[in-house]
Amino acid sequence: MAGTLGTVGFFVALVLVIVVHEAAHFAFAKGFGIKVTEFFVGFGPRIWSFRRGETEYGLKAIPAGGYVRIAGMSPYETLAPEDLPRTFGAKPIWQRALVIVAGPTTHLVLAFVLFALWVGLVGRPVATSPLIAAVAPRLDGQVSPAAAAGLRPGDRIVRVGDLVNPTDLELVRYTREHVGEPVPFTIERDGRRFEVTLVPVLATVAGERVGRIGVLLGRARETAGPLGAIAGGAGVTWDSVVETVGNFGRVFGPRGIGRVLELLLTNAPRTERDPASVVGIGRVAAQTASSGAGDLLYLFAYVNVFIGLLNLIPLPPFDGGHLALLALEKVRGRAIDARKIVPVSVAVLAFFVLFSLSVMYLDLVKPISLAP
Structure with a gap:
């Protein structure tokens, strides 16, 4: 659920910030006395609009950003003679x-x-070794390698294979490159270190089959x-x-x-x-x-x-x-x-x-x- 909300929230925020981008163009154009005929959120067919002064504001069907129409920006635009002093090119x-x-x-x-x-x-x-924030009990219906080895949230991975203090991305790469192979891990828990051997397995992540051990990484922060x-x-x-x-x-x-x-x-x-x-x-x-x-x-x-x-x-x-x-x-x-x-x-x-x-x-x- 958190992942779905994150995706939806991200796209909503992205559309809003593009609208703010266009609003900045609009505000400066208006501030300099340039004629702006349209300010719409979205593209495609018009859903709703209203006119205030010389500018039409509204919503369109495809919520993929927005646009402003500034007089004189298009080389093919027909302009009334009385509007020429208020076009973009006249400033x-x-x-x-x-x-x-x-x-x-x-x-x-x-x-x-x-x-x-x-x-x-x-x-x-x-800058520390990867920190385990959560352990997946199962991957694609099977007990995950991390759960089978008894790994816990709060454990720190200080070595994987021949990599000492790997970064998060190095851990991801190494896991995917050694699917089906026994890989030695050095784990730090409560100040002591111990060795475990995990065999990365293929599991479905975001629709793709990739090598995983079944952990979610966290980070120590400042x-x-x-x-x-x-x-x-x-x-x-x-x-x-x-x-x-x-x-x-x-x-x-x-x-x-x-x-x-x-x-x-x-x-x-x-x-x-x-x-x-x-x-x-x-x-x-x-x-x-x-x-x-x-x-x-x-x-x-x-x-x-x-x-x-x-x-x-x-x-x-x-x-x-x-x-x-x-x-x-x-x-x-x-x-x-x-x-x-x-x-x-x-x-x-x-x-x-x-x-x-x-x-x-x-x-x-x-x-x-x-x-x-």
């Missing part, structure tokens, strides 16, 4: 830049707030006071920005595209470093909620960093593409004919849609699981 470059950057900035600000709450209320994991949470939130936000920028090159570059093609065309298994779509992230949210809802703050904050930076990629139709065109306009001294940019926007959009659908398909047929 100074700095005002247009603020309207554009307001959306992505909301994601980064929200990420900082969520990271600060996570550091202050949930706490950063302390919380912080208000000032420490603010400083920690800023630090984690910066680290996430740096990591995400690096991941863009890895995921969307030649190696990343090649990896997706390999996963689509072969039986190669997925790893936790492979890209995930909203389907995969929703599944991770369910697993995260099952082991403690607090880490959903971290997951959602990280997703906001990703969305914010993705929107700043300097290619149309992303917000960053519009900023790049404004910079070019500033250098040239005259506006760019937006109609000439449409083919680039279509090509970029087609690439990202195809990439997203491919990864979504992989999330359905080769889901990623983080459970050992």
Whole structure:
């Protein structure tokens, strides 16, 4: 139940934050006197709407975010002569830049707030060996290896095979690589250590058959006071920005595209470093909620960093593409004919849609699981 609630809550929050993104564009446009004709939550057929002033507000059938329609943003829009002074292109470059950057900035600000709450209320994991939070009595109807060996919540795995003090992900990988093989574990309980031998078995996790021993991992944590949470939130936000920028090159570059093609065309298994779509992230949210809802703050904050930076990629139709065109306009001294940019926007959009659908398909047929 916790996992289902985690998934539903994650997607509801994701839609709301995208609406907030659009609301930021809306607020800055209105603040600078730019005409905004529509502000809708969702896409597709109109369900309900009302008009206040010159703007129509409402709901549409597909709850996948929202949009605002700003006068002058479309090169094919027909504008009344009296509206020309209030179009997007009629405003100074700095005002247009603020309207554009307001959306992505909301994601980064929200990420900082969520990271600060996570550091202050949930706490950063302390660098220790994997901590067992729960033991599954059975896996696919059979007694789990961990339960059969007498492992308990609170036990710490200080060695598995030849790995000393493994990380959580190293434990997951090692377990999956040694299905059906006797694996020696060193367990620490109440200050003393003892050895057990477990044989990882194939079990169904998120629709996929993977090697498991039947434990749910927890983490020793260290919380912080208000000032420490603010400083920690800023630090984690910066680290996430740096990591995400690096991941863009890895995921969307030649190696990343090649990896997706390999996963689509072969039986190669997925790893936790492979890209995930909203389907995969929703599944991770369910697993995260099952082991403690607090880490959903971290997951959602990280997703906001990703969305914010993705929107700043300097290619149309992303917000960053519009900023790049404004910079070019500033250098040239005259506006760019937006109609000439449409083919680039279509090509970029087609690439990202195809990439997203491919990864979504992989999330359905080769889901990623983080459970050992």
